[in-house]
Structure formats: structure tokens, C-alpha cells
Amino acid sequence: MSLKIALAGNPNCGKTTLFNDLTGSTQYVGNWAGVTVEKKEGKLKGHKDVIIQDLPGIYSLSPYSPEEVVSRRYLIEEKPDAILNIIDGSNIERNLYLTTQLLEVGIPTVVAVNMMDIVEKNGDQINLKALSKELGCPVLPMTALHGKGKDEVVKAIVAAAESKDERAEAPHVFGGSIEHALAHIEESIENKCDASVIRWFAVKVFERDEAVVEKLGLSEDEKKHIDAHIQDCEKEMDDDAEAIITDARYTYIQGLVDKTIKKATSHGKMTVSDKIDRVVTNRWLALPIFAVIMFGIYYLVVQLGSTITDWTNDVLIGEWVLGSVSSWMEAGNVAPWLQGLVVDGVLGGVGTVLGFVPQMLVLFLLISILEDSGYMARVAFIMDRIFRRFGLSGKSFIPMLVGTGCGVPAIMATRTIENERDRRMTIMLSTFLPCGAKMEIIIMMVVTFFAGSAWMAPLMYFIGFGIVIISGIALKKTKYFSSDPAPFVMELPAYHLPTVKGVLIHVWERAKAFIIKAGTIIFSICVLLWFLMNFGFTNGHFGMVALEDSMLRSVGEVLAYLFKPLGFGNWQGAVASVSAELAKEQATATLAMLAGASQEAAESVQANAISALFGGSTLVGLSFMLFNIFNAPCLVAIVTAFREHASRKWGWITFAFQMGVGYGLALVVYQLGMLITEGVFGLGTVFAILLVLFVLWALFRPAKKVEEGQVMKAIA
Ligand code: GDP
Numbered sequence: 001m002s003l004k005i006a007l008a009g010n011p012n013c014g015k016t017t018l019f020n021d022l023t024g025s026t027q028y029v030g031n032w033a034g035v036t037v038e039k040k041e042g043k044l045k046g047h048k049d050v051i052i053q054d055l056p057g058i059y060s061l062s063p064y065s066p067e068e069v070v071s072r073r074y075l076i077e078e079k080p081d082a083i084l085n086i087i088d089g090s091n092i093e094r095n096l097y098l099t100t101q102l103l104e105v106g107i108p109t110v111v112a113v114n115m116m117d118i119v120e121k122n123g124d125q126i127n128l129k130a131l132s133k134e135l136g137c138p139v140l141p142m143t144a145l146h147g148k149g150k151d152e153v154v155k156a157i158v159a160a161a162e163s164k165d166e167r168a169e170a171p172h173v174f175g176g177s178i179e180h181a182l183a184h185i186e187e188s189i190e191n192k193c194d195a196s197v198i199r200w201f202a203v204k205v206f207e208r209d210e211a212v213v214e215k216l217g218l219s220e221d222e223k224k225h226i227d228a229h230i231q232d233c234e235k236e237m238d239d240d241a242e243a244i245i246t247d248a249r250y251t252y253i254q255g256l257v258d259k260t261i262k263k264a265t266s267h268g269k270m271t272v273s274d275k276i277d278r279v280v281t282n283r284w285l286a287l288p289i290f291a292v293i294m295f296g297i298y299y300l301v302v303q304l305g306s307t308i309t310d311w312t313n314d315v316l317i318g319e320w321v322l323g324s325v326s327s328w329m330e331a332g333n334v335a336p337w338l339q340g341l342v343v344d345g346v347l348g349g350v351g352t353v354l355g356f357v358p359q360m361l362v363l364f365l366l367i368s369i370l371e372d373s374g375y376m377a378r379v380a381f382i383m384d385r386i387f388r389r390f391g392l393s394g395k396s397f398i399p400m401l402v403g404t405g406c407g408v409p410a411i412m413a414t415r416t417i418e419n420e421r422d423r424r425m426t427i428m429l430s431t432f433l434p435c436g437a438k439m440e441i442i443i444m445m446v447v448t449f450f451a452g453s454a455w456m457a458p459l460m461y462f463i464g465f466g467i468v469i470i471s472g473i474a475l476k477k478t479k480y481f482s483s484d485p486a487p488f489v490m491e492l493p494a495y496h497l498p499t500v501k502g503v504l505i506h507v508w509e510r511a512k513a514f515i516i517k518a519g520t521i522i523f524s525i526c527v528l529l530w531f532l533m534n535f536g537f538t539n540g541h542f543g544m545v546a547l548e549d550s551m552l553r554s555v556g557e558v559l560a561y562l563f564k565p566l567g568f569g570n571w572q573g574a575v576a577s578v579s580a581e582l583a584k585e586q587a588t589a590t591l592a593m594l595a596g597a598s599q600e601a602a603e604s605v606q607a608n609a610i611s612a613l614f615g616g617s618t619l620v621g622l623s624f625m626l627f628n629i630f631n632a633p634c635l636v637a638i639v640t641a642f643r644e645h646a647s648r649k650w651g652w653i654t655f656a657f658q659m660g661v662g663y664g665l666a667l668v669v670y671q672l673g674m675l676i677t678e679g680v681f682g683l684g685t686v687f688a689i690l691l692v693l694f695v696l697w698a699l700f701r702p703a704k705k706v707e708e709g710q711v712m713k714a715i716a
């Protein structure tokens with residue numbers, strides 16, 4: 001029989017850091033709240049039969065937010081053998097709220113006071129022995145970031161799990177069974193209300209969770225009895241039960257804290273974090289600083305990255321890999337078609353995608369450093385001020401930031417948003433900031449059409465931002481989405497120097513996904529494209545044909561009509577755009593294959609060949625880039641959006657909206673660009689102008705304020 005241990009604690013208290021350390025796993029550690037939304041499982045290193053479960057961060061066990069429901073159901077239904085409750089020692093008062101609830105669940109618990117490095121630095125003193133005595137469970141110090149204290153914690157938690165201790169269900173209330181409790185209720189009704197009794201029942205019975213009541217197997221009589229008792233108490237105290245309980249908890253915690261914690265007398269003294277925050281979250285400076293930082297990151301990625309990418313493309317893949325594979329195949333007399341497949345299809349296509357990996361690494365490295373340091377949490381806070389203007393909260397910005405790596409976790413990260421309308425809207429918007437794969441398209445097009453200008457990548461990032469804000473404003477004015485922004489409370493974690501390990505795990509996690517994708521999806525699509533490119537019907541029979549007669553061309557010609565108004569309405573542009581929907585970076589592989597300039601060619605030759613696909617027009621290249629970056633994300637992300645909406649209708653709305661944005665943007669840019677540069681005026685121009693007017697109208701029309709009831713109708 002294996003033992004199950006659940007890691008529970010507030011958001012951002014260090015659960016995942018410890019989880020990764022204990023299990024050797026590489027889950028996402030973020031210096032902000034709400035990163036782990038699903039529970040993750042892993043085996044405890046050195047104990048084959050102990051399973052550890054990383055639960056989402058929660059502030060309490062009340063069933064209000066999705067994270068709380070996940071954690072609560074897990075604890076009550078699956079009954080782990082022990083709970084390891086991690087608390088942030090620098091924030092102990094708030095953290096203990098959950099602790100009191102966890103203890104009431106009646107599972108052996110060990111409390112690990114994490115962030116002891118910060119506690120020590122602040123000069124606070126926590127009397128762990130006294131705390132342990134008060135709570136009735138082991139309480140141990142820990143600094144998960146440096147792996148300090150974890151051995152003792154492991155020992156304690158394994159012992160607790162093995163003890164199978166039929167411990168008093170609520171150590172600081174009273175021990176025992178339901179009967180015991182009911183008897184106690186009788187008594188306490190006579191002796192007026194005992195808040196501790198209600199507190200015990202809080203988690204058991206009436207926090208509005210049917211599943212819990214079910215599990216307890218109470219008889220109807222017992223339920224009635226308890227209900228009556230609760231009502232008595234409510235009358236007696238002239239308050240609703242929940243408020244009474246919350247109050248009782250806080251009183252209890254206050255007493256606990258007074259007895260066990262001595263805060264350093266440095267109140268009012270500013271910590272280093274506070275000083276940094278004075279500047280970076282300053283009302284006026286915050287945004288410019290953020291813009292400069294993001295600009296710097298994308299600038300560096302293109303500058304620094306392109307030097308490395310040149311080398312990987314030209315030397316590593318071009319000369320070494322392609323060179324040796326080609327000569328080896330020549331020598332081995334390999335059939336020409338197979339040579340073509342390997343060199344032009346697989347190496348040309350997959351190689352192009354892999355060639356961008358160094359640049360990805362630089363991007364991921366820089367973003368991970370910002371994240372781990374705690375800066376990104378500030379950004380969510382800064383963004384809150386902007387998002388609030390159009391009715392979203394800073395919470396919606398976190399998924400968007402995650403989206404700069406990959407859209408799939410970004411969409412999943414929207415789970416922390418309780419308000420359904422805000423969540424749907426965030427799903428619709430969270431993939432507009434260019435992800436890593438879209439960066440590949442940007443870099444390829446920038447090298448091809450914009451002489452490698454370092455301004456383009458940051459520009460795309462800011463356009464994405466603009467789209468989020470404009471769409472946000474316009475959507476919030478519609479009947480469905482109109483509502484006031486939810487309050488945004490997020491405490492800002494203390495800044496800390498990013499650890500090498502933490503950052504490397506981040507970078508590797510993200511880069512790994514790209515490399516695996518290159519070896520699987522991209523590889524398969526390249527083989528398929530190569531086949532479609534090289535085979536077709538001539539004079540009624542099927543075989544290898546020239547590109548002009550290929551099946552791909554026939555299909556592409558039909559699709560091309562869709563893209564005529566955007567300027568890249570030839571079959572190559574169409575095929576590249578469609579393939580980009582399977583995986584965004586596939587666009588670069590497809591273009592490289594269609595341009596027929598294999599990796600051996602120097603970058604400038606390849607750029608010329610790709611440019612030729614777009615008639616050598618920078619405007620067309622720009623339109624292609626805008627369409628593919630700002631339309632719907634790749635297939636996996638689209639499927640994720642359908643799943644997270646849990647509604648086919650909303651999945652389609654999201655898809656159509658995103659396609660509309662990408663198409664509209666490319667249309668406007670191309671058509672108005674043609675009007676300005678070439679004086680071309682046609683039906684497309686009219687549509688483009690109408691579209692601009694429509695967007696302006698959607699932005700500036702008065703908002704539809706509706707009553708709650710009407711909104712419900714609008715949804716139904
Ligand atoms: P979770 O939300 O509870 O899973 O927390 P994470 O494991 O993602 O950690 C949140 C942040 O706190 C990360 O930036 C960690 O590097 C940091 N952190 C974790 N443990 C410690 C610690 O003991 N000391 C300090 N100073 N930071 C820590």
C-alpha cells in the first residue's frame with residue numbers, strides 16, 4: 001500500500017518548489033499566485049511507496065473558487081494519509097486561517113513554516129514549539145528555496161502518514177465522532193453558543209458542499225438537529241453562521257499569534273522590496289519601465305539570438321548535419337526521392353524550426369528571470385490599473401504573460417478567474433501576445449523583409465497588447481460581458497534573486513515542448529507536405545511531379561482565394577497560413593520548403609527565395625505576418641480553449657473572434673497600405689475602411705449596462 005501525502009497551502013507559499021525538490025519533478029514554479037491550478041502527483045524521492053500531491057494554492061477551504069473546490073474535494077473524498085501544510089512564515093497570520101480548517105478535516109497534519117530565510121532577515125521570531133503545542137501537530141521550520149529543513153519535514157510527514165493516527169478530529173475543539181459532537185451540541189445550546197462547535201461543523205456539514213454532507217452519512221434527523229442548532233446560534237448571535245465561524249477563526253488565530261510570534265520592532269522601516277516597489281509600481285513610472293523592459297527583452301532576443309541562430313542554421317544544421325547527411329546518401333546511392341524527402345522535407349523543414357531554438361532559449365531565459373525575481377507579479381498589479389478601466393482585473397493579465405511562452409498553459413491559467421464572464425473573455429484574449437512559436441514567424445519575416453530590424457519584434461508584442469486592450473474595451477461594452485471588474489487582491493511576494501536551478505527548470509520546461517513538437521508534429525507535417533508537394537496526377541496517372549503539378553498546389557490554389565484580400569493570395573501563402581494553424585512555427589518550415597532554398601543556402605539566399613513567394617513586397621510580407629500572429633492560436637491551443645470554456649458555442653465564438661481579429665488587421669494594413677503606397681482603391685479598400693469605422697464604433701459607443709437578471713437571460 002502506498003502512502004499519499006497532500007501538499008496544501010496558500011498560493012505562493014512555496015509548495016511547488018518543495019514538490020519539485022522532493023519528487024525530482026519540474027513543475028512550474030512562479031513567483032505569483034495562481035500558477036498551479038490542477039493537482040500534480042509525484043513519487044517522493046527515496047521512498048518508492050510515498051506519493052506526493054501538489055494541490056493548488058488556496059486561502060481557505062470554502063467552496064467558492066475552482067482551486068478551493070479541487071483541493072477540498074480531494075482532501076475529503078480521497079483522504080490522503082497525511083497533509084503537509086506549508087505556510088509562509090513571513091505572512092503567518094493569514095496562512096493560519098487555512099491551517100485551522102485543514103486540522104478540522106481530521107487527517108494527520110504536519111505544518112512546515114517556509115520562507116524562514118525571510119523571517120530571519122526580517123528579524124521576526126516564531127516560537128515553533130509553542131505553535132506546535134497549540135495546533136496539536138508537528139511544526140517545523142523550512143527554507144524550500146535552498147532545500148533547508150526539508151529532510152526533517154520529510155521525516156515528520158512520513159511518520160505522520162504511517163501512524164494512521166485516528167487522531168482527534170479537531171484537536172483544539174473536541175475529539176471524537178459525530179455522536180460525540182451531537183452530544184456536545186446539546187450541551188452547548190444550553191450553555192449558549194460555543195463558537196468552536198460551529199467551527200467544527202463548518203468544514204463538516206454546512207459549508208454548502210453536498211458532497212461533504214453525503215460523505216458523513218448523517219441521518220435526516222441528525223441533519224435537522226444540526227440545522228436547528230445552527231439556526232439557534234444565528235439567532236443568538238444575530239449574524240449568519242458563516243460570519244460567526246470566520247470570526248471565531250480569526251479570534252482563535254489572533255490568540256495563537258499573540259502567544260507564539262514576536263515581530264521585529266522594525267515596523268515602518270522599508271525593506272529592499274518596498275524600495276524597489278516604490279519605483280517600479282510608481283503611478284507614472286510603472287508603465288514606461290515595463291515597456292522598456294519588454295522592449296529590451298525582445299530586442300535582445302532578436303539581436304543576440306540571431307547571431308546564435310545564424311550559426312545554428314548555417315554551420316550546425318547547414319554544413320555539419322545537411323552536409324554530412326547529403327554526402328553520406330550520395331555515397332550510399334540512396335534513391336533520389338528519399339534524398340529529397342530527407343534533405344528538403346525533414347531537414348529543410350524541421351531544421352528551420354529547430355534553428356530558432358537558441359532564440360527561444362534567450363527569450364525564455366529572460367522572461368523566467370523576470371518571473372522568478374517577483375517582477376512579473378508587480379506587472380499584474382500594474383496592469384490591474386489599466387485593465388480595470390475597461391472592466392477586467394489584473395488577474396486576467398497573468399494568463400497573458402504565461403502566453404508569451406505558450407498559449408496552452410495560458411488558457412489553463414484562466415481557471416483562477418472566478419467570474420465566468422471575465423474568464424471567458426480572458427480565454428478569448430490570452431493568446432494575442434506572441435508566443436514562442438509565433439516569435440519564429442516574426443524573426444523569419446523580419447530577416448526577410450525588414451533587414452533584421454530589432455524594432456519589429458517588440459512592435460509585434462505591443463500590437464498584441466493593443467489588441468487585448470481594444471478588444472477588451474469593445475467586448476466589455478457588449479451585453480454579455482458588461483460587469484464591474486472583480487476586485488483584485490494579490491499580495492506581492494518579496495523580490496529575490498532568481499536561482500539558477502529555478503530559472504533553468506523554467507527554460508528547459510518551455511524549450512523541451514518546442515523540441516518535442518519539432519520531432520513529432522512538425523516532423524509529420526513536413527513529411528506530409530513534402531509528399532503533397534512532390535506527388536500529383538499528370539496525364540491521368542499518379543506519381544512524382546514537378547511542383548507546378550503537385551497536389552499541394554491544387555489545394556493551395558483553392559484556399560488562396562481566401563487570402564486574396566490580404567495580399568498573399570497565392571497558393572504558397574495559403575498553404576503556409578493553413579499549416580501555421582497546426583503549429584505556428586510550421587509556417588517557417590513550410591515557407592522554407594516552398595521556397596526550395598534548403599539549409600545549405602546562406603541566410604540571404606533563403607530570405608530572397610521567401611521574399612519572392614510574396615512577390616518581393618514588404619507590405620505583403622507584413623500582412624502575412626500580422627495575419628498569422630494575431631489570428632487564432634494553433635490547433636492544440638484552440639482545442640484547449642474549447643475544453644476550458646466547456647461549451648462548444650463559446651469555443652466557436654472564441655475561434656471566430658480570433659480569426660476575425662487576425663484577418664481584419666491584415667486586411668486593414670494591406671488595403672490601406674496599398675491605397676497609400678500605390679493609390680489602389682477597390683472593394684477591399686471599402687471593406688477595410690468600413691472595418692476601421694466598425695472598430696471605432698465598438699470602442700466608443702456607450703456601454704450596455706444591464707441588470708444581472710438580463711445578463712442571465714442573455715447567456716441562456
Ligand atoms: P506555490 O504557489 O505555493 O506553488 O509556490 P512556488 O513554489 O511557486 O513558489 C513561489 C515563490 O516563492 C517562488 O518564486 C519561489 O522561488 C519562492 N520561494 C519558495 N520557497 C522559498 C523560501 O524558502 N524562501 C524564499 N525567499 N523564497 C521561496
Ligand code: MG
Nearest residue numbers: 015016035036
Ligand atoms: Mg504551485
